[in-house]
Amino acid sequence: MNVAGSIRSRPAPLSDGKRRGYADGIGGGIASSSIDVDMYTDVPSFELSLDEFEEYALARLKVLRKIEEMKTRNLTPEMFRTQLDASIKANLTVTTANNSNPWESKQSSNSNTNMAEASKKLDVASHFILRAAYCRTEDLRRWFLTQECHLFRHRLESVAQTQTGSITDGGGGKKNNDALRNFLANNDFDLECVSRSEKEKLRDKLLSVPSGVNPMDFHNTEYYRVPFVQALELVAKRECYILGGYAYVPLSRIVSIVAAKFRATLSKSLALAAGVFGQVAHDEQARIGPLLKSMNSQYTGPGAPNAVLGADGQEVLTAATVDALAAQSMPLCMKQLHKGLQRDHKLKHMARLQYGLFLKGAGMSLEEHTLFFHKEFTRIMTSDQFNKEYSYSIRHMHGKEGKRGSYTPYNCMKIILGNPPNSGVEHHGCPYKHYDDANLSALLGQLKIGNASEREAIMAHKRDGNFQLACAKHFEVMHPAAASLEGVNLDGVGNHPNAWFSASVSYHNAKSRNGASMDVVKVEGAV
Amino acid sequence: MGAANDDNEEYEFGDDDTGARPTANDNDTKSTVVARSSSSSSTDSKKSTPADSSVVFSPELLGMYYSRLFPYQLLYSWLSYDPATAKPTNGTNTNKVATTSSSSTFPRREFSMTIEPTPGNEVYIRYQSFLSQDELTSAIIKRRPTKIDIGAVFNHPPKDNKSLPAGKLQTTERELVFDIDLTDYDSVRNCGCDGAKICHKCWKFMGMAIEVMDEGLRSDFAFEHVAWFYSGRRGVHCWVCDDTARKLSNEARSAVASYFEVNLGSEKNKNFHLSSPLHPMLVRAYKILEPNFVSCVLPEEGHGLLATRASWTKLLLTLPNAANPVAAKLEEKWSWSKDDTTPEEKWNELKSALMAFIGKGGNNHNAKQVKSLSNADRLRIEHWPLETVFKYTYPRLDINVSKMQNHLLKSPFCVHPKTGRVCVPIEVDKVDSFDPFKVPTLAQLMKELDEYEATNTDSSESVRYDWEKTSLKEPFECFQKKFLVPLLNEERRAQKEERERRAAIVGDF
Numbered sequence A: 001m002n003v004a005g006s007i008r009s010r011p012a013p014l015s016d017g018k019r020r021g022y023a024d025g026i027g028g029g030i031a032s033s034s035i036d037v038d039m040y041t042d043v044p045s046f047e048l049s050l051d052e053f054e055e056y057a058l059a060r061l062k063v064l065r066k067i068e069e070m071k072t073r074n075l076t077p078e079m080f081r082t083q084l085d086a087s088i089k090a091n092l093t094v095t096t097a098n099n100s101n102p103w104e105s106k107q108s109s110n111s112n113t114n115m116a117e118a119s120k121k122l123d124v125a126s127h128f129i130l131r132a133a134y135c136r137t138e139d140l141r142r143w144f145l146t147q148e149c150h151l152f153r154h155r156l157e158s159v160a161q162t163q164t165g166s167i168t169d170g171g172g173g174k175k176n177n178d179a180l181r182n183f184l185a186n187n188d189f190d191l192e193c194v195s196r197s198e199k200e201k202l203r204d205k206l207l208s209v210p211s212g213v214n215p216m217d218f219h220n221t222e223y224y225r226v227p228f229v230q231a232l233e234l235v236a237k238r239e240c241y242i243l244g245g246y247a248y249v250p251l252s253r254i255v256s257i258v259a260a261k262f263r264a265t266l267s268k269s270l271a272l273a274a275g276v277f278g279q280v281a282h283d284e285q286a287r288i289g290p291l292l293k294s295m296n297s298q299y300t301g302p303g304a305p306n307a308v309l310g311a312d313g314q315e316v317l318t319a320a321t322v323d324a325l326a327a328q329s330m331p332l333c334m335k336q337l338h339k340g341l342q343r344d345h346k347l348k349h350m351a352r353l354q355y356g357l358f359l360k361g362a363g364m365s366l367e368e369h370t371l372f373f374h375k376e377f378t379r380i381m382t383s384d385q386f387n388k389e390y391s392y393s394i395r396h397m398h399g400k401e402g403k404r405g406s407y408t409p410y411n412c413m414k415i416i417l418g419n420p421p422n423s424g425v426e427h428h429g430c431p432y433k434h435y436d437d438a439n440l441s442a443l444l445g446q447l448k449i450g451n452a453s454e455r456e457a458i459m460a461h462k463r464d465g466n467f468q469l470a471c472a473k474h475f476e477v478m479h480p481a482a483a484s485l486e487g488v489n490l491d492g493v494g495n496h497p498n499a500w501f502s503a504s505v506s507y508h509n510a511k512s513r514n515g516a517s518m519d520v521v522k523v524e525g526a527v
Numbered sequence B: 001m002g003a004a005n006d007d008n009e010e011y012e013f014g015d016d017d018t019g020a021r022p023t024a025n026d027n028d029t030k031s032t033v034v035a036r037s038s039s040s041s042s043t044d045s046k047k048s049t050p051a052d053s054s055v056v057f058s059p060e061l062l063g064m065y066y067s068r069l070f071p072y073q074l075l076y077s078w079l080s081y082d083p084a085t086a087k088p089t090n091g092t093n094t095n096k097v098a099t100t101s102s103s104s105t106f107p108r109r110e111f112s113m114t115i116e117p118t119p120g121n122e123v124y125i126r127y128q129s130f131l132s133q134d135e136l137t138s139a140i141i142k143r144r145p146t147k148i149d150i151g152a153v154f155n156h157p158p159k160d161n162k163s164l165p166a167g168k169l170q171t172t173e174r175e176l177v178f179d180i181d182l183t184d185y186d187s188v189r190n191c192g193c194d195g196a197k198i199c200h201k202c203w204k205f206m207g208m209a210i211e212v213m214d215e216g217l218r219s220d221f222a223f224e225h226v227a228w229f230y231s232g233r234r235g236v237h238c239w240v241c242d243d244t245a246r247k248l249s250n251e252a253r254s255a256v257a258s259y260f261e262v263n264l265g266s267e268k269n270k271n272f273h274l275s276s277p278l279h280p281m282l283v284r285a286y287k288i289l290e291p292n293f294v295s296c297v298l299p300e301e302g303h304g305l306l307a308t309r310a311s312w313t314k315l316l317l318t319l320p321n322a323a324n325p326v327a328a329k330l331e332e333k334w335s336w337s338k339d340d341t342t343p344e345e346k347w348n349e350l351k352s353a354l355m356a357f358i359g360k361g362g363n364n365h366n367a368k369q370v371k372s373l374s375n376a377d378r379l380r381i382e383h384w385p386l387e388t389v390f391k392y393t394y395p396r397l398d399i400n401v402s403k404m405q406n407h408l409l410k411s412p413f414c415v416h417p418k419t420g421r422v423c424v425p426i427e428v429d430k431v432d433s434f435d436p437f438k439v440p441t442l443a444q445l446m447k448e449l450d451e452y453e454a455t456n457t458d459s460s461e462s463v464r465y466d467w468e469k470t471s472l473k474e475p476f477e478c479f480q481k482k483f484l485v486p487l488l489n490e491e492r493r494a495q496k497e498e499r500e501r502r503a504a505i506v507g508d509f
């Protein structure tokens, strides 16, 4: 019942990339690695880190949003297929072996299996995480159901097409045919194979159904009998023969039926899940609930994980520019981290992650990142000490060590929900959330953010517990009329520090393009 | 299931024992009342006495129909889907109808009524529901509705709709219904009728539609309890009452309706094309329709399609251009003064000429010309006879009526206020002989009652219902015997199976 109940979070593994064994209960899938169709009828039992939990969910969210976006444009079926395949490949497919030991990669067959399993885990886990996140309201359920059905249908059609499309090279087609049949059998489809003699008797009728089977292939085509209510799409278009309340459907057209069943099952599960959501949200897993709640508003668009480019098209964030950009374009949390680093010449673990991933997400390369931290840290330690104790974790963040994937920059929700900083010693966290009123108010005044009434507006949001609105207000105050500027994308401001930064940089680019000095803006804001 | 029983505690009236009955007004205020301007309904304003047989409909005649003839027991028994209601109460009406059993859907069924509190002032009341046959009976007699509509079965009694939170009242089941109306045939009615007007010639279209739909519903979808009714004026209604049909989702209803729907082209775009190969359902429909087309549409006494030179010229002009040689040859032949072929012979001649032209059928003497035809032309020529037959005779469904569980449809046994005719059941086996002009009117029924009572003065004879004394006896009894009894037997069987299934489950533990 509890859709997310068995996806557990555990503390993020920071020291190395070792993972416990995954999937001990993937059910209902096609066992072949080439086919990624799953009915998601069995709730999996995975061990996931909180990072993975979020990373997986966002990966799927990108695919589903891509589907939504493509459906609003009038794409040809071919274009839809190609683009969706690309999005699935980019987001829901693990291409590097999830393998803590790089020397094992020589055993390529082994690593192929690993990749397939990892992809499978990613697919199943992300589906169930989003299912839990999207079951809460009617609108969310409908949105999720619609996109998931498109995705499911796309994958199933890929299977069916491989099968029907490869009549000439019988071998490959046959294989998939078996896979599809196994899939059907494993998922309790109420299908009954039409006997050979009945099929021959109905030959003329079965063959006079539009979009049916080529008469040449009739002999080798399997037909199934399904209750007509399971084949409504075919019934409505008169694309199946109907007799005695049953639709007669060739294997290749089972797609419609399976898709309809998937929709019905998922729709029912979502409604049921809505009832148990409260329980998940207030579970002892206090971190999962808020994460699920904010999932649908998560920012997945371009900007956050992408490099921020300057007017010249070059990556703007380097060891040389970071000071100026911190002052000009970083949200409060990152400004504070930057200030802390300049003051203490080092950052504690949590702060290094929050700030380091932000810098990486904003386009700072591994080299620049190392250079920047080296410069600050070596004020209080030797270069050797830095290299020994800190450069590994920077390389790790950039995916050069341990788990060869990559860490995602933290979004606001994650920062807000994270452990609060130890005041005075640690600099991570969200100032709106973690500072008390007096401290925050003093900080805003000290940084000369806006005028008194604007600062009060920010404080009001903070007092109401709307930390992200406070942050968005900060942006608004510092970037007047940003929405009217061409090339400034405000999506995700207040949801993701990287979006804030990226919007701010593009704002200033646009301003300088338009000939306005950014100093003028600053002066106005500081009065 | 439990919820439905709990609801019974909420009703404030309706049990026969409660002395104080609410007035119609009390009840109306709880319901959705929509007043309609009724400038169109002018015929009813003339006052008449029941004895005046030239008037087919009047409020007084309607009042008498509701108090003496309306088959409450048939309607109640049917819509209860409860075998316990199969034994009708005695004519004396002293026996109280047993409280509707908990499984019955009747108390949760929406009725809506169109009433005329004052002449010309129409009021439409939705969300009525009744706990028993008696409650239904007294409401109808009291309100004297000019029209009764039947809606869906809901999760709660619809009359509680105002006291339920918004969105709480939801449909749970509903017969699958179809509505076929002769107004949709205007473009192919060559008899001179249009709109609400009908004649014997165009009524034939209804018979053909019933035959095609009835066969399709039964053999394709395996529905068994299919009832057809005259709509009282210019069309027919179909009620599919199988348990599986009643529980179909809206999506399934749409699919079934679309399955039967053929786009026959519109006034603007007269060309429509059947896809190839022809679906078996359409092949069967053609087999049913073509003989009817030949006998009822082609000849002079039908719609005259091949009866006069003007009409066959017109028909030949609808042939695909590629078949012009055939059209020219036949036009010349048929117009010859000595040609005496009948419309049927002309139709057959035309069909075989077309088949020969595309290289199908017997004398294929012009292989060269056949080869010069494109595949598309050949197909269009091959389909032309089918498309022509379908254009005239294929059922034209108003599928919006069928798509939704909560679409209201006029109750059978009502009286159409414009014609005064009763919405009687139509027997599918005898659809050819059904004559809408012989369906009894209110005035005729009153006369029949008077005559019966004048000749049968012995009051001890065993007539249970007054309708048995009139010409409603035959259609009503037929409905009971051929539709209601098998339906309730089926329900009884299902209930028994359910009991046994439950017993088996309980026994396991």
Ligand SMILES: [Zn+2]
Binding pocket: B189, B191, B192, B193, B197, B198, B199, B200, B201, B202, B203
């Ligand atoms: Zn007519």
